[in-house]
Amino acid sequence: MSVRLLVLDDDDGIRTSLSMALEDEGYAVVAHASAEDALQEPSLAEVDVFLVDLMLGGMDGFGFVREIRRRSDVPIIVISAKADTHDIVAALEAGADDYVTKPFEIKEVGARLRALRRRPPMAAPAPASPSGGVVVLDAAHGPLVLDTLAGRVRRGDDEVHVTVTEYHLLRELAESAGRVLSRQVLLDRVWDRGYFGDERIVDVHVRRLRTKIEADPSEPTLLVTVRGLGYRLDPG
Amino acid sequence: MRPTLPVLGIRATSAASFALLALTVSALLAAGTYLTARHYLVGQREATAARQAFVDASLVREGLLTAGASVSDVLDETSPAPGAVVVVNRGGQWFTSSLETGADDVPDRVRGLVADGTAARAWTVVRGEPAVVVGVPVPAVGVQFYELSPTTELESTLRTLAVVLGSFALVTAAAGALLGGAASRRVVAPLRDVASAAAAIAAGRMTTRLPRTSDPDLAVIVGSFNTMVEALDERMQRDARFAADVAHELRSPVTTLMTSIDVLDAAPEGDAERRRAATQLVRREVRRLHRSLEHLLELGRLDAGVLERQPEPVDLEELVRHTLAETSRPDVPVDADAGLGPVLGSKAQLHRAVVNLLDNADLHGGGAERLELRREDSLVLVRVVDRGPGVPPAERERVFERFARVGSRGSAPGSGLGLSLVAEIARAHEGWVRCEETSGGGATFVLGLPLAPSSGPGA
Known part of the structure; x- marks a missing residue:
């Protein structure tokens, strides 16, 4: 079954051409011009990835991203005409996983989609983990467990809701626990972005992840910043 | 090539003016002081010399009245002031109390006056020194009495006074220059703030402001x-x-x-x-x-204020009909008042304004239903009427802003500039454009343009 995409853009030309081009790439695409219409989409729950323009009439892209995040952890790619503004950071903070800027080449959108779908949550167990896919990250504040078999994060018996991207980020850090990973390395491994990738993506996701796994996100003890170098996971 | 004079700044000019003023005032004061003091001192010196001469002359008279006394003996008894010399002429014979000074040092004019029986006083120079000479006739003993008093002291006093006053004048001038410099520095200081603020702004720090002042x-x-x-x-x-x-x-x-x-x-x-x-x-x-x-x-072009041509009289009805024909909208009915009269402006710009209003109706109002041309006072109104969803009252001004987004653009991608361009063109023609509601639903865009001056009804 092909991957289902929802394209949300109020520009008729972009919406139509992007839908056609993505269909050519083998995706199943539904397209909407407004956030309100998109939220009424009957197959909303089956969408695998959202492609969302930020500037919309009515409810804007940020509102839509927040609304989707409230409902699920499905990957969201933001399409924006403003690459160098705080709009990008705001969209990432609202819960978007990645972004492409207009004008884009369709293969760039394809690359972003592939990067997000490269390692689905139900991944094979990481060979490095001795406990058969279960990594205990933090025992101090109740055991925080990264279950690479189930593709989940748990604290005690409670599931910690992380997005697909946050899960990948946490797993990359866990596989290199105790070692510093630079933003560039994380960008490459989690987002499949090259040398010119936007390091703000990493920072925003680290921040979001901390709010979910740290006892005190403003004083991180598990996912620590190594000034000038990157990030390191210190399992307790 | 003619050498150019260096241009003096505010500070230099101000300092120089202050110095000049101070110098003038102090020089005048010094000169006045000097002259007054000199007049007083000289007068006093002359009076002293005269008094002394009369005292000495009466001594000589009394000495000579005493029988048998010679002039030389009498002269020895006189007590002229230190340095003063007494010279006496008795019957053409000259006697003097000093070896170096004699009859030759008495000016002829004084000698003449005294010989005629009048006391006289004059300034002269004795062996290179200034002196006052006082001549007194003493007829009782047939003697002409002269006393020469050197005024070297007075001269040195006056010289010292001149030096002191001159120095004061110069010091005052220098102080004036300093004061002028300081005052102008105070005046120029805010200019320096302005200059540094301007430099900061030129460097891109646009938040730079001059601090508020109560001055x-x-x-x-x-x-x-x-x-x-x-x-x-x-x-x-x-x-x-x-x-x-x-x-x-x-x-x-x-x-x-x-x-x-x-x-x-x-x-x-x-x-x-x-x-x-x-x-x-x-x-x-x-x-x-x-x-x-x-x-x-x-x-x-509009921003730069470039008018493509001189404004020309434009018949709006003709322009609207041509525009409709040219843009493949021959079916849109035009309802025009008779005898509209021309407006003054650019045909190309007015054409652009009408096209944009029609495009706007196409994009957002399902196409123009009809066009109306109305005469109202000194205005011609072009009304583009559509039957679309209309524009909410709160948005009716905003639609004329550049890149204004009203509601969802949906499947109607305009340039985002069309209506703002209409507004700019209207402004350039001293007219206006506004958005109204079509009675019965829809939007009506009204472009108001002033009639060309001196075009009466039916012109």
Whole structure:
């Protein structure tokens, strides 16, 4: 079954051409011009990835991203005409996983989609983990467990809701626990972005992840910043 | 080549003026003081010399009245002031109390007056020294008495006074120069603040402002400077925003074009439906790009205040009918008042304004239902009426802003500039444009343009 995409853009030309081009790439695409219409989409729950323009009439892209995040952890790619503004950071903070800027080449959108779908949550167990896919990250504040078999994060018996991207980020850090990973390395491994990738993506996701796994996100003890170098996971 | 004089700055000029003024005043004062003092001192010296001469003359008279006394003996008894010399002429014979000074030192004029029996006083020079000579006739003993008193002391007093007063004048002038310099530095100091603020602004720190001041003289400069910077800042921000908006507006059609070409590339030879759909997208977006560029160029021209030609009388009814015919809208009815009269302006710009209003009706109002041309006072009103969803009252002014987005654009991508361009053109013609509600639903855009002057009804 092909991957289902929802394209949300109020520009008729972009919406139509992007839908056609993505269909050519083998995706199943539904397209909407407004956030309100998109939220009424009957197959909303089956969408695998959202492609969302930020500037919309009515409810804007940020509102839509927040609304989707409230409902699920499905990957969201933001399409924006403003690459160098705080709009990008705001969209990432609202819960978007990645972004492409207009004008884009369709293969760039394809690359972003592939990067997000490269390692689905139900991944094979990481060979490095001795406990058969279960990594205990933090025992101090109740055991925080990264279950690479189930593709989940748990604290005690409670599931910690992380997005697909946050899960990948946490797993990359866990596989290199105790070692510093630079933003560039994380960008490459989690987002499949090259040398010119936007390091703000990493920072925003680290921040979001901390709010979910740290006892005190403003004083991180598990996912620590190594000034000038990157990030390191210190399992307790 | 003629050498150019160095240009003096405010400070140098001010210091020099102060110095000159101080020097003039102090020189006048010094001269006045000197002359007064000199007059007084000289008068006093003369009086002293005369008094002494009369005392000594009476001593000589009394000495000579005493029988048998010789002039030389009598002269020895006189007690002239130190340095003073007594010279006596008795019957043509000269006697003197000093070896170096004699009858030759008594000026002839004094000698003449005394010989005629009048006391006389004169200034002379004795052996290079200034002196007062007082002559007294003593007829009782047949003697002409002269006393020469040197005034070296007076001269040195006066010289010292002159030096002191002169020095004071110079010191005062120097103080004036310093004061002038300091005062002008104080005056110029705010200018230096202005200069450094201007430099900061030139370097891009647009938040720079001059600090508020309570000095009423400076408040004007500070106020207008800050106002200027604010206007500049606002203008720059507006331009930057506009540039960003332009870039943004151009990105959408470019994105569609790039993507459509990918679709066209990927479409199999046989899939004519898909190829046609992609081609249609390309055509539409190229048209949109073209329109955006046209609007941008037009806006740029209007912003620069360039009138393409001299304003000419334009018959709006004719212009509207031509516009409808040229833009393939021959079916839109035109309802025009008779005898509208021409407006003064640019035919090309007014054509652009009407086209944009028609395009706007196409994009947002399902096409213009009809056009009305009305005469109202000294205005011609062009009303473009549509039966679309209309514009909410709160948005009726905003639609004329550049890149205003009212509601969802849905499937109607305009350039985002069309209506703002109409507003600019209206303004350039000293007219206006506004958005009203069509009675019974829809939007009516009204363009009001002033009639050409001196065009009466039916002209």
